[in-house]
Amino acid sequence: MVVDNLMQWFESWTLWEAGSPLLFLIVVVIAGVPIFLLMAVNALVAVYAELKISAFMQDRVGPMGQGPGLHAGKWGLLQTVADALKLLLKEDIIPTLADRKLFIIAPFIIFVTPFIALAALPFNQDLLIADLNIGVFYILAVGSIGVIGIIMAGWSSNNKWSLYGAMRSAAQIISYEIPVALSIVSVIMLTGTLSMQGIISYQNGTTLGILPNWILFNNPFSFIAFFIFFISGVAEVNRTPFDIPEAESELVAGFHTEYSGMRWAFFFLSEYANMLIISGVAAVAFLGGWHSPIPGFMESSGWSLFWFISKVGVLIFIMMWFRWTFPRLRVDQLMNICWKVLLPLALLNIFGVGIWTLLIG
Amino acid sequence: MGIVHGDEMVLNIGPQHPSTHGVLRLKVLTDGEIVSKITPYIGYLHRCFEKHCENLTYEQVIPFTDRCDYISSMNNNFGYVVTVEELMDIHVSKKVEYIRVIMAELNRIASHLLALGTFGMDVGAFTPFLYMFRDRESILDLFEMTCGARLLYNYMWIGGLSHDLPVGFVEKTYEFLDYFEPKIKENDDLLMYNKIFIERTADVGVLPPEVAVSYGVTGPNLRGSGVQWDLRKDEQYSIYDRFDFEIPVGTGQMGTVGDCWDRYWVRTQEMKESIGIVRQALKQLPTEGDVQELVPKKIRPPKGSIYKRTESPRGDLGFYIISDGKPIPVRVKLRSPAFTALSALSAIAEGWMISDVIAILGSLDIVLGEIDR
Numbered sequence: 001m002v003v004d005n006l007m008q009w010f011e012s013w014t015l016w017e018a019g020s021p022l023l024f025l026i027v028v029v030i031a032g033v034p035i036f037l038l039m040a041v042n043a044l045v046a047v048y049a050e051l052k053i054s055a056f057m058q059d060r061v062g063p064m065g066q067g068p069g070l071h072a073g074k075w076g077l078l079q080t081v082a083d084a085l086k087l088l089l090k091e092d093i094i095p096t097l098a099d100r101k102l103f104i105i106a107p108f109i110i111f112v113t114p115f116i117a118l119a120a121l122p123f124n125q126d127l128l129i130a131d132l133n134i135g136v137f138y139i140l141a142v143g144s145i146g147v148i149g150i151i152m153a154g155w156s157s158n159n160k161w162s163l164y165g166a167m168r169s170a171a172q173i174i175s176y177e178i179p180v181a182l183s184i185v186s187v188i189m190l191t192g193t194l195s196m197q198g199i200i201s202y203q204n205g206t207t208l209g210i211l212p213n214w215i216l217f218n219n220p221f222s223f224i225a226f227f228i229f230f231i232s233g234v235a236e237v238n239r240t241p242f243d244i245p246e247a248e249s250e251l252v253a254g255f256h257t258e259y260s261g262m263r264w265a266f267f268f269l270s271e272y273a274n275m276l277i278i279s280g281v282a283a284v285a286f287l288g289g290w291h292s293p294i295p296g297f298m299e300s301s302g303w304s305l306f307w308f309i310s311k312v313g314v315l316i317f318i319m320m321w322f323r324w325t326f327p328r329l330r331v332d333q334l335m336n337i338c339w340k341v342l343l344p345l346a347l348l349n350i351f352g353v354g355i356w357t358l359l360i361g
Numbered sequence: 362m363g364i365v366h367g368d369e370m371v372l373n374i375g376p377q378h379p380s381t382h383g384v385l386r387l388k389v390l391t392d393g394e395i396v397s398k399i400t401p402y403i404g405y406l407h408r409c410f411e412k413h414c415e416n417l418t419y420e421q422v423i424p425f426t427d428r429c430d431y432i433s434s435m436n437n438n439f440g441y442v443v444t445v446e447e448l449m450d451i452h453v454s455k456k457v458e459y460i461r462v463i464m465a466e467l468n469r470i471a472s473h474l475l476a477l478g479t480f481g482m483d484v485g486a487f488t489p490f491l492y493m494f495r496d497r498e499s500i501l502d503l504f505e506m507t508c509g510a511r512l513l514y515n516y517m518w519i520g521g522l523s524h525d526l527p528v529g530f531v532e533k534t535y536e537f538l539d540y541f542e543p544k545i546k547e548n549d550d551l552l553m554y555n556k557i558f559i560e561r562t563a564d565v566g567v568l569p570p571e572v573a574v575s576y577g578v579t580g581p582n583l584r585g586s587g588v589q590w591d592l593r594k595d596e597q598y599s600i601y602d603r604f605d606f607e608i609p610v611g612t613g614q615m616g617t618v619g620d621c622w623d624r625y626w627v628r629t630q631e632m633k634e635s636i637g638i639v640r641q642a643l644k645q646l647p648t649e650g651d652v653q654e655l656v657p658k659k660i661r662p663p664k665g666s667i668y669k670r671t672e673s674p675r676g677d678l679g680f681y682i683i684s685d686g687k688p689i690p691v692r693v694k695l696r697s698p699a700f701t702a703l704s705a706l707s708a709i710a711e712g713w714m715i716s717d718v719i720a721i722l723g724s725l726d727i728v729l730g731e732i733d734r
Contacts, residue, residue, distance in 0.1 A: 058491040160372055164394075164715075240485060241557055244716070325551070327558045328485025330716045331394060 002031050002129045031129050035118045039273045046272040047080045050320055057324045090261030095158055098258065102156035107259065107266035109149030114273030117142050121280045122196045124290055124305045135196035136188065139281055140181050143236065146270070147173050150255055153267075157258035165255040168244050168331050175338045176235040176242075182346035183229040186222055186353040187215055187285045200289035212295050214288040221352035226286040228346050230315070233278035235338070237271065240323040244331050279315035280308075287311050369397065372715070376405050382479060382722070383729025385703075394714045399707045403732050410734040414693035419445055419660040420519055422693060427513040429695060430731035432475055433674045435468035435504075438517035440671040441693075443598055444680040445519050447669055448662045456650040457521050458600045463534070463642045464504070464516060466635040470541075471500040472674035473581075473628045473635075480625060480723035481552050484561050489552045496544055499537045506530060520656035531643055538636055545632060553625060562625065563616030566709045566721035570619065576705040580676025580698050582725055585611035585627045586619035592672035604641050606634045621724035628726070631674075661688050675699045675726060695734055699727040 006027040052075075055062025063076030072079045094103055117139045119129040132138050147170050154166020188194060191202040199215075207213040215222050235242040256267045283289060288311075290304035298307075329337070374387040384405035390398040410429060414422050426441045427434040439461055446453065478493035501511040508516045508524050516523050552558055568578070570586040583590055591608045593601040609630030611623030662684040670679035676698025683692040702725045710721045 054487075058488050059495055060491065160370060243485070324488050326486065327481065327552070327555065327561060328716075329557055330561060330714060332714070333560055 002034070002127075003027055004131070006030060031119070032115075035115055035129060038118060039115065039269055039276075042276050043269045043272045044080045044084070046275065046316060047083065047268075048077065049316070051076070051079060053317065053320050054324050057321070084265070087261055087265040092263070093258075093260050095258050097158040099156035099158070102152045103258075104263075106149050106153035106156060107263045107270075109152065110146050110270045111149075111266045113142055113146035113149070114270050114277050117277050118273065120196060121277065122200065122284065122289060123308050125197075125301060127305065128197065131197060132195065133198075134194045136184055136199065136281065136285065137194045139277065140177070140184065143180075143277075144174070144177060146274070153259070154255040157255070159258055162255045162257050165244075165257070169238060169255055171331075172238070172242060172244065172334060172338075173236055175335060176232045176342075179228050179232040179338065179342040179346045180236060182343070182350060183225040183232070184281075184285060186225045186346075186350050189350070189353055190215060190218060190222065190357065196284055196289070200284055200291065203288040203291055204295075206295045212288055212291065212293050214286060214291075216286045216288075219353055219356050221349050221356055222286070224345070225349050225353070226282065228342055228349065229286065230278075230282055230318075232338070232342055233282060234319055234322060235334070237274045237278055237319070239275070239319055241326040241329050242334055243323070243328060244334060275316055275319055276312065279312040279319070282315055283308060283311040374718075376402075382727055383732075385727070385729055385732075387718070387722075389715070389718065391715065396711055396713055396715060396718055399710055399718065401703055401706060403703070403729065406729045406733040408734065410695065411693055414690055416689065418688045419662070419690060422690070423518065424513070424515040426695070427515055428730060429697070429734055430673060430675065430678075430699070430728050431512060432728055433468050433472040434512065434514050435464045435516060436472075436671065436673040436678065438514065439465050439599075440669070440673065440678045441680050442517045442519050443671060444667055444669040444682055445660070445662060448665060448667045448682060448684060449519070449657070449660070451520050451655060451657070453520060453655055454650050454652075455600070456647045457652050457655075459642050459646045460522060460526060460652065461517055462599060462601065462604075463639055463646075464507075464514075466638045466642070467500050467503065467534075469635045469674045470632050471497050473632050474500075476674070476726040477548070477552075477625060477628055480720075480726070481558075483719050483723035484558060486552055486555075486558065489548055492544070492548055492551070496541055499540070503530065503534060503537065506533070518653075518656055519660055521654065522652040525652045531646070534639065534643060538640060542633075542636060545629060549629060553622075553629065559615050559622060561716075561720055562621035562724065564620050565616075565717050566621045566713065566724060567617045568619040568624075568705065568709050572708055573619070573705065576708065577701040578676070578698075578705050579701070580672070580674070581624055581627045581631060582676065582702050582705075584609065585624035585724075587611055587613075592670060592677060596670065598669070598671055603645070604638045606638050609634065621720055624724045624726075659688065661686060662690075670696065673698060675728065675731065676702065695731075697731045697734065699725075699729075700732045703727050703732055 007023065010023055010027065052062045063072045063079040065072035065074055065076045065078065072082060094100060120132050120135045120138050122128040122131075150169045150173070151166050154162045154169070157163075187199065191199045193199060193202070203212070203214050205213045207217055211217045216226050217223070256264055259267060290308040292298045292303060292307050370391050372389045372391055374389055376384040376386045386402040386405070388400045388402060389396050408428070410425055413425055417425070423438055423441060426437040430437050474493040474497045478490040481489040504514060505511050506527050507530060508514050568582065568586045570588045573583050573586045574588065579590065587610055589608055589610050592598070594608060609627050611618055611627050613620070613623060614626065615622045664684060664686045666681070666683040668679060668681040670677045672678070677696065678698055679696030681692070681694040681696065682690055685691050706722065706725065710718045713721065
């Protein structure tokens with residue numbers, strides 16, 4: 001929407017011809033700025049949330065910003081700002097024997113994945129960078145690009161630990177994309193459309209009287225599909241219990257061991273942006289997107305934004321909750337769960353959704 | 362190491378590593394993720410403890426014993442002091458004995474809390490570590506109240522103790538025990554019975570009882586393999602015969618007998634037993650008497666040698682002391698239980714994946730200070 005609106009605005013105010021490629025390029029670049037800001041703000045908020053949530057779960061308080069001297073702000077609110085500043089000012093270390101070109105390019109490729117996926121995530125009836133008619137398909141597809149960046153990072157670091165982490169991560173991400181896609185297929189079967197706004201508008205109104213007409217409540221099979229999607233999503237983002245690639249107690253820091261300063265910040269930013277995307281897609285596909293949970297109530301534009309952000313926030317909180325509760329799965333157990341448990345379950349699910357819809361829906 | 366074949370990789374774990382429990386270097390030969398050979402390299406923490414002992418008087422050795430196994434200093438003190446007292450034929454008063462048992466058992470709880478917490482952290486569960494350390498802090502507060510130190514106490518002296526129990530210690534200890542007992546169940550539910558933890562540790566790193574005995578592994582590692590051997594019951598020292606407690610033995614509840622889960626379980630059960638012992642000791646504690654009345658002015662053991670072992674949280678802690686009548690020992694040797702546990706690592710960890718090696722190392726509960734001395 002933003003892209004379309006910007007293009008129309010440009011055409012009405014200047015004498016540019018409609019559909020000119022140069023105009024498209026300029027509009028796209030301008031539209032990229034809010035995405036970047038969104039990623040930065042998301043990282044700021046998510047990191048602060050992680051610090052505080054982990055602290056309270058572990059019976060501590062986290063950064064509090066008390067005492068004289070350099071301050072982390074009241075309740076530690078300036079902690080992430082201080083972290084960002086520190087990362088910007090850090091020395092840029094590239095190991096001597098590292099493959100320089102790949103080492104430098106890898107963080108950018110990893111950063112690109114959530115960046116372009118965020119373009120298709122609808123925050124609101126209007127706040128959507130590009131209303132693609134293949135929205136969901138597009139987001140799932142670009143999710144695979146990150147794997148290349150991870151392998152490049154692991155290989156170019158010239159470090160056995162990074163290599164281990166990168167190999168594990170590549171295997172994990174590629175494997176878990178399949179249950180993710182299959183659980184979305186059941187959603188697509190119900191809604192009949194790949195467009196994000198289309199899926200959301202399918203979930204309008206109520207079902208069974210009082211429940212909102214979310215796909216989560218549509219069907220017992222789509223209920224299961226949500227959990228398959230969420231678990232596979234957590235594995236996609238490399239979060240505990242699937243954080244073998246960055247297993248701190250085993251591989252120091254996995255594929256980003258050798259990165260420091262701003263390069264490492266890119267990995268960090270992308271991890272939290274990936275969490276945002278998985279939660280966003282889960283919210284859109286299963287939890288009704290920007291619809292209010294009480295149908296017909298508080299449905300205005302501003303409230304829709306609030307509902308979407310709260311749903312995404314709850315899912316991100318649950319991801320963090322997982323991280324600080326569960327131990328880590330071993331690599332082969334992880335792959336076991338994907339191929340022997342989630343994949344057959346997702347396939348059966350598709351069957352189930354289809355048969356249910358045929359017989360009852 | 363010899364020739365490295367084409368598809369094998371030599372991986373170095375440590376000496377600086379988040380989960381080697383100290384400065385330990387493991388040279389691991391891997392084929393993909395499976396480990397084919399492990400060689401531990403120790404000595405990074407060697408501080409010439411036994412050489413020092415040849416130049417110190419008997420009572421000056423006691424702070425040095427603290428620093429060997431720095432996590433269970435009370436038990437180290439206990440072992441050394443009991444050995445020298447037997448050499449000198451000193452019988453300490455009952456009050457001193459009871460206080461020693463209380464301190465040793467409290468330290469056993471603290472040591473197991475640390476072992477379990479760091480084991481959980483190695484497997485990826487960060488929260489139980491903090492919960493267990495929070496509980497450990499209460500024990501360290503009790504120790505600080507008594508002798509002023511949180512970790513290295515120099516508390517048990519030859520013939521007595523350095524300080525008497527302060528006013529309010531007994532009440533505070535009861536308070537702690539009442540607070541702590543339900544916490545064990547809380548930590549169990551969080552970690553021990555968690556399906557993911559069971560997947561990571563059950564059937565992993567099985568130490569068969571024959572292998573354990575042949576390597577000389579003792580303590581919770583041996584008991585996890587099903588062998589019932591505890592020095593507090595089998596070679597009675599001090600006044601442990603006055604207490605009623607069980608020896609928990611691994612039974613392969615979640616997998617095979619002697620896997621990592623069993624060793625974890627044995628340590629948890631031992632904490633419960635220690636709580637029972639401390640309660641009994643507090644009830645029977647005599648209040649009259651001076652803890653330093655039998656401390657000799659000059660410690661000159663008669664000529665001879667003695668080897669005595671006590672049950673530290675890691676196993677059989679043995680002291681071999683040779684004396685020739687002077688106030689300075691000729692030789693003090695510490696038999697470290699963690700050393701034998703680490704030597705058994707290659708027997709149990711080969712053929713597993715790297716993540717399992719980390720888990721197995723965590724379950725053996727080694728302390729490099731004791732291994733290297």
